[in-house]
Amino acid sequence: MKRILLAFLVLFLLPLHPAEATPVQGYLNWSVLMCKFADRPGEPRDRLFFEELFTPVGAGQRGLHDFIASQSRGRATTGGTVVKGWFTMPYTWQQSKEAPRAERIDQCVRTVRAAGYTPPPEHRIAVMLNAGDIDSGAYGTAFLLDAHGWNSAWAVHEAMHTLGVGHGFSDDLTLKRYDWSQPGEYDDHWDVMSVDHIHHSRWSDKFGQGAIGFNAPRLDEVGWLPQNRVLTAGKDGQVTTSVQLAPIERQDLPGTLMVRVPYDVKNLNR
Ligand SMILES: [Zn+2]
Numbered sequence: 001m002k003r004i005l006l007a008f009l010v011l012f013l014l015p016l017h018p019a020e021a022t023p024v025q026g027y028l029n030w031s032v033l034m035c036k037f038a039d040r041p042g043e044p045r046d047r048l049f050f051e052e053l054f055t056p057v058g059a060g061q062r063g064l065h066d067f068i069a070s071q072s073r074g075r076a077t078t079g080g081t082v083v084k085g086w087f088t089m090p091y092t093w094q095q096s097k098e099a100p101r102a103e104r105i106d107q108c109v110r111t112v113r114a115a116g117y118t119p120p121p122e123h124r125i126a127v128m129l130n131a132g133d134i135d136s137g138a139y140g141t142a143f144l145l146d147a148h149g150w151n152s153a154w155a156v157h158e159a160m161h162t163l164g165v166g167h168g169f170s171d172d173l174t175l176k177r178y179d180w181s182q183p184g185e186y187d188d189h190w191d192v193m194s195v196d197h198i199h200h201s202r203w204s205d206k207f208g209q210g211a212i213g214f215n216a217p218r219l220d221e222v223g224w225l226p227q228n229r230v231l232t233a234g235k236d237g238q239v240t241t242s243v244q245l246a247p248i249e250r251q252d253l254p255g256t257l258m259v260r261v262p263y264d265v266k267n268l269n270r
Pocket residue numbers: 157161167195
């Protein structure tokens with residue numbers, strides 16, 4: 001029993017590496033719920049805006065659908081995502097502001113359920129709030145965007161959190177971006193998972209701040225990188241070699257897309 005427990009603990013403590021990461025493939029379905037505050041009747045955007053931001057209705061406008069379709073090279077799609085709203089919550093802006101994020105999300109979900117729409121169990125939740133200065137962020141398999149977060153970069157970043165994808169890091173241990181962040185967190189300028197500290201591409205006038213793609217390790221983590229174009233240094237016994245790299249965004253060009261340099265000779269994925 002003790003040995004089994006020890007084996008379990010060792011397994012549990014091993015860090016995740018890309019070979020163990022869960023592939024993100026197929027239909028990625030969110031129920032996008034548009035909720036208004038009891039004291040804020042405005043509808044700054046209509047349902048079509050959010051359908052274009054999140055679903056194939058907006059194909060070509062560089063929202064979440066285009067990000068997933070292009071970064072996954074067709075391995076995943078937001079094709080099953082639905083948008084519902086507007087719904088008026090029995091909560092004011094101030095009541096939402098003062099609630100913890102999980103409750104803030106649930107206020108909208110409860111309202112929508114009471115109005116007759118129950119999100120299917122396989123759906124993740126996306127809550128859109130009709131005013132700003134509240135909160136944009138993720139909680140488990142749900143995320144919310146207030147009216148200041150309705151742009152491609154934030155939508156992609158938070159949606160990816162609900163698929164289990166974490167933040168980007170640099171090796172600059174002197175950088176501490178927020179009170180809650182770890183050294184180097186949010187500091188990979190070439191990965192949308194550092195959302196407010198990245199090289200933005202202004203992909204769309206409609207969706208404002210554009211989302212830069214994933215970096216190579218991130219593409220590998222979610223299973224969006226062809227493994228026959230990943231080179232693991234030392235795997236063939238060679239001590240030195242030269243490699244021609246292809247741009248990560250130009251996979252039509254020949255060459256290796258990522259070089260993995262292992263630090264553990266017993267596990268070349270680490
Ligand atoms: Zn985040």
